[in-house]
Amino acid sequence: MHDIRQIRENPAAFDAGLARRGVAPVSASLVALDEQRRAVATRMQEGQNRRNEASKAIGKAMGSGDTATAEALKAEVATLKDTLPALEAEEKELSAQLLDALAGLPNIPVDEVPDGEDESQNVEVTRWGAPREFTFTPKEHADLGPVLGLDFETGAKLSGARFTFLKGQMARLHRALAQFMLDTQTATNGYMECAVPLLVKDDAVYGTGQLPKFSEDLFRTTDGRWLIPTAEVSLTNAVSGDILDPAQLPLRMTALTPCFRSEAGAAGRDTRGFIRQHQFEKVELVTIAKPEESEAEHERMVAAAESILQALELPYRKVLLCAGDMGATARKTFDLEVWLPGQQAYREISSISNCGDYQARRMNARYKPEGSKKTEFVHTLNGSGLAVGRTLVAVLENYQQEDGSVLVPDALKPWMGGIEKLEVPA
Template identity: 70%
Template sequence: MHDIRFIRENPQAFDAALAKRGLEPLAADLLAADEVRRAAATRLQEAQNRRNEASKLIGQAMAKGDKETAEALKAEVSDLKDVLPALEETGRAADRQLDDLLAAIPNLPADDVPEGADENDNVEVSRWGAQPQFDFTPREHADIAPALGMDFETGAMISGARFTFLRGGMARLHRALAQFMLDKQTGENGYLECAPPLLVRGESLYGTGQLPKFAEDNFRTTDDRWLIPTAEVSLTNAVREQIIDDLSQPIRMTALTPCFRSEAGAAGKDTRGFIRQHQFEKVELVSICREGDAANEHEHMVKSAEGVLEALGLPYRKVLLCTGDMGFGARRTYDLEVWLPGQGAYREISSVSWCGEFQARRMNARYRPEGKKKTAFVHTLNGSGLAVGRTLVAVIENYQQADGSVAVPDVLLPYMGGVTKLEPVA
């Protein structure tokens, strides 16, 4: 959510930032709606003040024996009482109109975010790891994995497209990856493990920016709850409508959860394989901090995700997203893209975003700065540490063997119960 006061004071700067996102100027429309809202609030306040004043004058007139004035004042108060509900509703409607306009506008990009139209304009920051060399033609995971326990047909039979049934060693490798990630984030990077709800109210999705704009991308239940598209929703909303007394250190949370996405805007994308599913697991990272700590916290979160890839020996590159490819709620986003030999391409495996005050305003999440009376909005950050299914895909493709087996990365061996290799089942 944007601060209307900032827009009042900086309309040209606001429109210039939106232009970087490829959007038309909106400040004039917002300020017009703000003027309507303020005028409605003024009329309501004036009517309330006059009602209160007239009520006091009734007593004074009665004390003086001036019944005629008292009766006139009583009639005026009665009329005002009849008018006030309509004025209150007008004010609420004006508030809603402005809030609805503001809620549909994406976050403003940070100054260092490159301008661009789409993913082709993203900027590569760095690369890590040598791409593996094979003495055979590497295959895509969708061709290797079915013989190892990744059952696309049964998943589709049970639930439809974009669902997969994992069996045996494949299911165990998937679980090993998830546990390894969670242990690394909690044991090395300072994140507190959480087990949050998977069903949330609409207010929670509004708070993190999925509603109202992206309703079709999410699954809704018959009792008006929503399945989380990411644990970012549950973890970030843990501080909604709160004032944090001490935020001298960032609040870091992590959770391993299933995630659910309708993929409404992804028709035709990655329909083959395990990359884009309606249901998947992810280790999510969320941080709540002060504005002055946000830059360092963003770097820490990126390094926390990078550390998982490096421990697994998976080559990747770090990319700074341009304004046209950045998510709705982000001010700045780094993507980590893992190398997939079968595809011969880098593919996104983690997206780490600094959201500034954008989500905090929607959630009314504040903290009390040391030595100051006024509260301030917290800054929120979120990222994948990592997406488990996509990491499984990366392990399959990077650790594939000529005979169709897949070697287990060394760091996962303690989680595999003695299994060192997934081998095809005839």
């Protein structure tokens, strides 16, 4: 959400920021709508003030015996009582139009975000680890996994496309990855573990920016609740409507949850395999911070996600997204892309964003700086630490052996109950 006051003060800068997102100039229409709303609000306030003044004057006129004046004042008050509700309704409607217009616009990228329209113009920042050299042609996980318990057929039979049924040692590896990630983010990286609702109300998905524009990417229940697309929704909205004590900040939270996405905007992409599912698990990281802390917290969150990949010894690269490839709520985003030898490509495994005060304005989440009488909006940050299914894919492809087995990474062995290798059943 954007601050209309800032748009009024510098409309050219606002339009220039949106232009980097491919959005046409809108400041003039927003300012005009706001001026119309403010004019109606002024008329309404003046009418209310005059009604109160006239009501008091009636008593004085009656007390002095000035019946004519009293009757004239009564007529004026009656007229105001008739006109004020219409002004109130008009002001409410104009406010709703302005709110809807502002809510539909993406966040403004910060200066260091590169210009660009799509992922081809993202900028690689660093690489970690060297891709393994295989003495055989490595397989993609979709070819390697089925005999090890990655059952696409049963998932499709039960639920349709983009669902998978994990069995035996594969299910154990998936669980081990999730627990390893969660334990690392809490015990090592200092995030507070949370267990959160998977079903949320309209206000929650509006607060983090999925509504109103991206409802087609969500699943909705028959009673009007939404299945969370990520624990970002539940964790970030935990502070909605709150005025936080600055001593609470930064507030770092994490949760391991199932995530549900209709993937309406991804038709035809990654239909094969375990990369893009309607249901998947993810360890989400969320930080609520003071504005002056958010950049450092962004780097800290990226490092927390990187620590999982490094512990698993999975080669990856860190990429700064261009303006046209960022999510709507972000002002700056780093992606971590893991190397998949079966595909001979780096693929996204984590996206870590600093949203500034964009979500906080939608949620009305604030804090009161020390020594100040006024509140300020907090900054919100979120990222994957990591997506469990995509990490499973990376482990399968990077640790595969020529005989079709898959070695368990050393970091995961404490969570695998003695299993050191996923083996093809005899």
